[in-house]
Amino acid sequence: MHILIIGAAGMVGRKLTAKLLTTGHLGGTPIQRMDLVDVIPPHEPQSEIDIHCEAADLSTPHTAPALIARRPDVIFHLAAIVSGEAEADFDKGYRINLDGTRALFEAIRHTQSYCPRVVFASSIAVVGAPLPYPIPDDFHCTPLTSYGTQKAICELLLADYTRRGILDGVGLRLPTICIRPGAPNKAASGFFSGILREPLVGKDAVLPVPDTIRHWHASPRSAVGFMLHAASMDTAAIGPRRNLSMPGVSATVAEQIEALRRIAGDTAVKLIRRVPDPAITAMCEGWAPGFEASRARALGFRAESDFTQIIKAHIEDELEGVQ
Amino acid sequence: MHILIIGAAGMVGRKLTAKLLTTGHLGGTPIQRMDLVDVIPPHEPQSEIDIHCEAADLSTPHTAPALIARRPDVIFHLAAIVSGEAEADFDKGYRINLDGTRALFEAIRHTQSYCPRVVFASSIAVVGAPLPYPIPDDFHCTPLTSYGTQKAICELLLADYTRRGILDGVGLRLPTICIRPGAPNKAASGFFSGILREPLVGKDAVLPVPDTIRHWHASPRSAVGFMLHAASMDTAAIGPRRNLSMPGVSATVAEQIEALRRIAGDTAVKLIRRVPDPAITAMCEGWAPGFEASRARALGFRAESDFTQIIKAHIEDELEGVQ
Incomplete structure (x- = not known):
């Protein structure tokens, strides 16, 4: 082939x-x-x-x-x-x-x-x-x-x-692909990955939107x-x-953070700094909160079923299984 | 302007x-x-x-x-x-x-x-x-x-x-624009107009699909x-x-024919010859049966509300009001 x-x-x-x-x-x-x-x-x-x-x-x-x-x-x-x-x-x-x-x-x-x-x-x-x-x-x-x-x-x-x-x-x-590996970038959606990726390795991360924002990952x-x-x-x-x-995980930012807490504890969660950004918040409010994705699932496409799995996949694939 | x-x-x-x-x-x-x-x-x-x-x-x-x-x-x-x-x-x-x-x-x-x-x-x-x-x-x-x-x-x-x-x-x-004026053409959808336009002036028309076909006009x-x-x-x-x-009239072929009967009588309806065409029928079955058109109506777009009005518009605009 x-x-x-x-x-x-x-x-x-x-x-x-x-x-x-x-x-x-x-x-x-x-x-x-x-x-x-x-x-x-x-x-x-x-x-x-x-x-x-x-x-x-x-x-x-x-x-x-x-x-x-x-x-x-x-x-x-x-x-x-x-x-x-x-x-x-x-x-x-x-x-x-x-x-x-x-x-x-x-x-x-x-x-x-x-x-x-x-x-x-x-x-x-x-x-x-x-x-x-x-x-x-x-x-x-x-x-x-x-x-x-x-x-x-x-x-x-x-x-x-x-x-x-x-x-x-x-x-x-x-x-939206989450957790994107690598350095933080300037994409408006970058924080969805950043608030998990950075605390997992002991680094600060900025959260520019309210915890209630729901998105599709x-x-x-x-x-x-x-x-x-x-x-x-x-x-x-x-x-x-x-x-x-495609299928995915629909989650609020609060749900992302709770998944981080389950895996990496309060110490990691405390590394998230809330710095509200009205422009990014306005953009996020227009983004897709989640899809039914019924046809794709019926055709055999598979994604994670919750954010804990998404974080675990990142630890296995990017951090050599060590967190 | x-x-x-x-x-x-x-x-x-x-x-x-x-x-x-x-x-x-x-x-x-x-x-x-x-x-x-x-x-x-x-x-x-x-x-x-x-x-x-x-x-x-x-x-x-x-x-x-x-x-x-x-x-x-x-x-x-x-x-x-x-x-x-x-x-x-x-x-x-x-x-x-x-x-x-x-x-x-x-x-x-x-x-x-x-x-x-x-x-x-x-x-x-x-x-x-x-x-x-x-x-x-x-x-x-x-x-x-x-x-x-x-x-x-x-x-x-x-x-x-x-x-x-x-x-x-x-x-x-x-x-679909109905009644299209002019001579019959070879478009697969042409019969929707033909079965009304031709009998209204005493001419034969061919109906290639079942009376139950519903379409949007x-x-x-x-x-x-x-x-x-x-x-x-x-x-x-x-x-x-x-x-x-856009708004329109959703009607079955049977409803089109009944509107013709109300306006032009049984003599006109008898000019419709049923010549089933499986290819045209198959195409029609995939066509739009009708739209809600809620937004367009709310924005002030107006169409006829039934097929009688569609036929009357044709008589007024194409037959100088005489049928």
Whole structure:
């Protein structure tokens, strides 16, 4: 099997690559080759599998046709300009997130006798406030960011190209990934991870929103699990509605903190400093509080069932099991 | 006021043009100029208003910038490759219906200190079976045609460009227009009009589906009314969800026929010949049976309330009131 990962240098891309290299197969089929592509050159891992790393921008001419000329069997399309940047730079967001994805799908369409599995990383940003809780699977997409708009458009393209038999697509609306490993970043949603990740290693963390804010989370481990399942499942069971809200854990900030207390005690919880930020709070109030995700669960997608499990996954995967 | 109609040669475009010329104003403001554009040259009506007719293809370079350079205050964007042709010609459908619309929005974005009202003709084809009845306003778009996909994508673009302050958009999901005037055509949905229009003038009509098929209709007169209301209403009341399922009449074929009987008697009804067509029946079963349209009604959009009214509108507007 030949696998292409576009966006391989990102956090999920690196974890997905590592998992595929560790297992050496996908859905029971041995992996012969992996092409790892990102705008910054992906780190070339040690492996017996034939690995090709490449820095490339999907939105420039010839990039997509060159990647597809090698006829990968499975394509993971994770590449995107993130929400804040797509909002700040209108042209760049549409060029990378929409035109780049369309170029990929068009390159596939122009390749004869070829219908690869395409796993597309969409986002809960495709919905926009006011939102019910939980959000049903048949709730409409009315995004309130250009990023969410671009993801929603790509979902529509994925479904149409699949219906036409051009590709075999599965779109995954990923929850907010928590706990994101690594250093704190400036993403507005960064505190959801920060208030757990930092105290777990004895560091301070800032909480800018009230404890009552409810949001929708899944671990990096679950995100990789979604990708692998989407890549190997029988897609005939999905039907034409190819974009699925992934399962996750709906929790208030208070519930996150109580899970931290259960695992790491009051000492850890005391490291959380409350520094209210009205702008971040206003943004959070418009974000998805949680999804039913009934279709995805019925199709075999699995996430954690509570925040204790999310924290334990982080300790096992990032802290070598030691907290 | 300066009005641009793109798709002015189509049935709704012609009726909209005629209505605007008759009233001479839009939302109380006198019309000074109208630009009528279509891929085939629109007929140039007699009027004291300054009218410019032009044959142009929105998807070719320079077309949209040239139309927008004249800075129309209100733009009606009705141009589209229809469902059957967009399904048969993948490239043409995406080029005209998606890229053409995007070119229009981009031309507006690149015009300084300009934010026109844009009324976009969307379609109930943005939803796809299985469908509830009635379809709520927050039901998701999972189109089952490339045409529906293209309309759903343009709806997302309209909302994002509006949110960004680039334009002031209102998207109208039009019901199937019934009774379409003119000669019978080969559209799969053509019989909905044919079984009324033809018997009303003493001609035979073919009914290819069972009497139990339920569908969603509005008269050409209502469609024009939706457009005028969307062009002149206070859009602040809409909020960021700029695409609205228009009101209409949900009726079974049996209910359509009973309305015909009330108005034109058994003699007219007997002109309907039942010639079952399994292919057309299968298509119809996937079409929208009807929408709640609560938001549009609350915002002042009005349609007929039953099929008798739809038939009477046709008699008044197309048969000079004589049946």
